[in-house]
Amino acid sequence: MLGKDSVKKTLLVSILLCLVCSVLVSGSAVLLKPIQQMNKELDMKTNILAAGGLLEVGISVDELFKKVRPVVVDLLTGEIVTDIDVNKFDQYVSQKDPRFTYVIPRSSDLAGIKIRSKYSKVYLVLDDYGISEIILPVHGKGLWSTMYGFMALDKDTTTVKGFSFYSHGETPGLGGEVDNSSWKKLWQGKKLYDDNWVSSLNVIKGVVDKSNEKAVYQVDGLSGATLTSNGVSNIISYWSSHDGFAKFLEKVRSGGVQL
Numbered sequence: 599m600l601g602k603d604s605v606k607k608t609l610l611v612s613i614l615l616c617l618v619c620s621v622l623v624s625g626s627a628v629l630l631k632p633i634q635q636m637n638k639e640l641d642m643k644t645n646i647l648a649a650g651g652l653l654e655v656g657i658s659v660d661e662l663f664k665k666v667r668p669v670v671v672d673l674l675t676g677e678i679v680t681d682i683d684v685n686k687f688d689q690y691v692s693q694k695d696p697r698f699t700y701v702i703p704r705s706s707d708l709a710g711i712k713i714r715s716k717y718s719k720v721y722l723v724l725d726d727y728g729i730s731e732i733i734l735p736v737h738g739k740g741l742w743s744t745m746y747g748f749m750a751l752d753k754d755t756t757t758v759k760g761f762s763f764y765s766h767g768e769t770p771g772l773g774g775e776v777d778n779s780s781w782k783k784l785w786q787g788k789k790l791y792d793d794n795w796v797s798s799l800n801v802i803k804g805v806v807d808k809s810n811e812k813a814v815y816q817v818d819g820l821s822g823a824t825l826t827s828n829g830v831s832n833i834i835s836y837w838s839s840h841d842g843f844a845k846f847l848e849k850v851r852s853g854g855v856q857l
């Protein structure tokens with residue numbers, strides 16, 4: 599018999615306790631992983647629907663998401679890629695995979711991200727007539743952080759239906775106001791491209807003069823956060839360029855996207 603206060607017994611109890619705890623912790627991590635994954639997916643679906651102005655009280659996110667068709671797009675050609683499983687594709691993970699990495703030429707890297715995946719997910723909202731909205735994932739540098747968001751466009755590929763960031767590390771009350779719902783509303787109805795399909799939308803310093811003919815391409819700056827605001831403009835410029843989604847959007851306009 600080991601004595602109650604013997605060194606051996608103390609060690610034995612500690613080891614057993616460690617074993618039991620590690621089994622409990624790793625067991626719960628394994629058990630909770632699918633739930634965490636499900637919540638992550640649900641959260642992302644909610645962000646996508648919110649950007650597209652598609653959330654409806656009383657209807658579940660999964661139900662609403664049935665009209666959204668995610669596709670993978672080759673940004674170089676603007677073609678939809680069919681040999682990649684869209685449900686397994688994560689463009690942010692894949693950008694670090696040498697098969698998918700695209701190093702952005704310095705002169706084109708307006709969003710300051712250096713690399714991106716060759717492919718991007720795009721969310722097409724469908725109605726009885728075909729594509730009604732196109733929701734584009736965008737990201738790029740703010741002042742302190744890389745900001746991730748979604749821009750929703752009408753099927754005309756230029757009218758903004760909504761724009762919001764779901765992840766960033768900007769200062770609350772300053773750059774963090776990219777989350778402010780009143781500011782997000784200002785984007786609705788703005789135009790991404792001008793009549794010659796030149797990317798024109800940007801955040802200005804101060805308040806937009808509604809009588810200005812350029813007002814439709816301008817959004818009020820975030821006060822005290824010009825650097826984050828500039829980041830937002832740069833993100834839009836990059837992702838609307840030919841290095842971003844321009845080729846795909848051209849295809850949508852010309853009716854070249856077959857589903």
Ligand SMILES: Cc1cc2nc3c(=O)[nH]c(=O)nc-3n(C[C@H](O)[C@H](O)[C@H](O)COP(=O)(O)O)c2cc1C
Pocket residue numbers: 741742768769770772773774820821822823824825826827
């Ligand atoms: C602690 C701290 C946090 C700041 N965070 C931000 C920020 O998140 N985004 C931003 O654009 N400016 C931020 N600024 C302010 C910038 O340094 C800069 O002054 C501001 O962008 C200029 O904007 P304004 O011309 O609208 O005043 C921060 C400043 C301080 C001192």
